[in-house]
Amino acid sequence: MIAVLALVAGAALGLYFDPTVPAVLQPYLPIAVVAALDAVFGGVRAKLDGIFDDKQFVISFISNVLVAALIVYVGDQLGVGGQLSTGVVVVLGVRIFGNVAAIRRHLFRA
Amino acid sequence: MAEQQTNAGAGPEQESRSAQGGPGDGQGPGSAEPVPGGGGSEPGEPGGGAGPGEREPVLRSVLSWLNSAGVTIAVLLALLGFAVVIQVKSTSTDGWLSAARLQDLVRIQSDLEAREQRLRQEITSLEESQRQLSTGAQRRQAALEEATRRADELGILAGTLPAQGPGLSLRFVAGTKPIKASVVLDAVQELRGAGAEAMEISGRSGAPVRIIASTYFLDGDGGMLNVDGRYLAGPYSIVVIGDPTTMRTALKIPGGVVELVTSSGGNVLIEEREVVDVTALSEPRDLQYARPVS
16 A cells, blocks of 8 residues: 555665754654554454544644654653653554454454 | 533643534543543543534544644644653663652762662671681681690600601610510610600510500510510611701610610611601500699
């Protein structure tokens, strides 16, 4: 599928260019990646459920990333950056688990 | 079309229901199912009021990929792949410490300082105990050397150890009459007074006998000398370790041993030696009456 190809292409570009993360973005990049993964898994699940909408997916992807980064940034400013970051990661992890479980049920009927 | 998109409204994905009819009302990509539902509870599911789990026809899905939203999605996914790769690389090369938060770093630093403190204390206490052990070892060593030296001295005096050192070699040659025990005893006493430390006496044949504090001399039958129960025949030789000059002088004093022997026709030959070996040993005895006081 084009989605998978796009993912692989992006990974290959990352390996090829090998850029360094600017220091400003360093604390936020991992959170943003996890949030984006959450959106992607949600999208795959919606696809398997038959309710996928690409506009929805795009908006949810972008908003997940921005909101996660924003929450972590605000937390840093408030001084609870570590805890908020942990909280965000926990919630995203839980949701990823939920989506993956649904996907698994679709794929394996189990 | 009740939208039962989300059971409880947690999560940032409170999606606005898209007004799309047809399959899939209120789609929630990005995990609109909050936790309490237990991930992905089947029943009564997303897809709300629309037809139960209707799949899009393949053609439609392909076409939908080709429109601008599809391109956007492809771009977003490429960005995701890109970001994952660079994040993984950055973590593996720099380690998470370089990207850690200030508070985390401060906490880590204070932990390390506390640990350093504890370790320094441990170092001091270990050094202290090492010092104590080494001085203890030195004291034991000194005590051991002292005890060894004393044992050697007492062994030599008691005749249980062979000894070696400068001294004299005496030879008693009998004149007309055999040498008497009292003469030999005189000689032994004179030598002791002159600082003799170890001596042994031997006769014409047989093993030498060590002379110690408890040695007795008796006249035996046939001109033999009874030394501590062993019979020796003359001429007698005494080997003694001590200061040669002092012992020779002591023997030669007027009225001394040499004069005594020569007056009855015998002779005493005195020879100074650099190294004298006293090899005879005496059996240690268990004391019957005397006991140590302390």
